[in-house]
């Protein structure tokens with residue numbers, strides 16, 4: 412066994428070295444990364460320009476680096492480019508959204524959404540070259556065929572989606588977090604097993620040339636943080 416290795420509970424632990432930066436580099440890198448992510452916004456107007464599959468693979472691999480409860484990695488990312496499938500997803504999503512906007516959502520909810528300009532039309536589900544449908548794995552089936560619940564599934568998959576969205580932006584592509592509700596139609600259309608539940612639907616592609624986004628602003632640091640020194 413190498414010097415920087417140790418068995419804990421019968422499992423191998425190995426040394427880990429985080430990247431080293433000078434304090435100047437650290438300050439610059441943290442500011443640059445913030446700047447990069449601060450230039451992201453949800454885009455609802457897509458171009459139909461294709462995106463190479465390898466880029467989608469890299470983006471999904473990035474999401475898969477997320478930490479998860481007991482390292483169960485309780486996620487599945489379905490990447491859909493098939494036009495018929497995208498069309499079926501759009502039809503089913505718009506059907507749910509008709510119900511949502513016309514009866515299920517409260518007046519207050521509709522008022523809160525007004526600045527974003529969203530509506531029941533989800534044409535981006537057909538125009539974007541890729542849809543990434545994220546499923547959470549509520550449980551796994553063990554060797555005896557017994558259901559074993561996963562841990563902190565929403566937290567784990569939520570973090571993975573954050574990384575996914577950051578990776579999409581870093582690649583120069585756009586997305587938005589679409590949440591048609593209820594979302595069970597996605598498991599049906601994509602023929603997912605019973606332990607998988609739809610979590611988030613993200614169209615991925617280039618922004619349309621004439622894309623418009625709402626002129627909205629982020630809360631400043633003072634509003635989102637409290638420092639105890």
Ligand code: IYR
Pocket residue numbers: 508511524527529530531589590591592
């Ligand atoms: N799921 C609907 C409505 C919607 C709800 C929220 I909260 C948003 O931030 C945006 C939209 C839709 O996708 O249109």
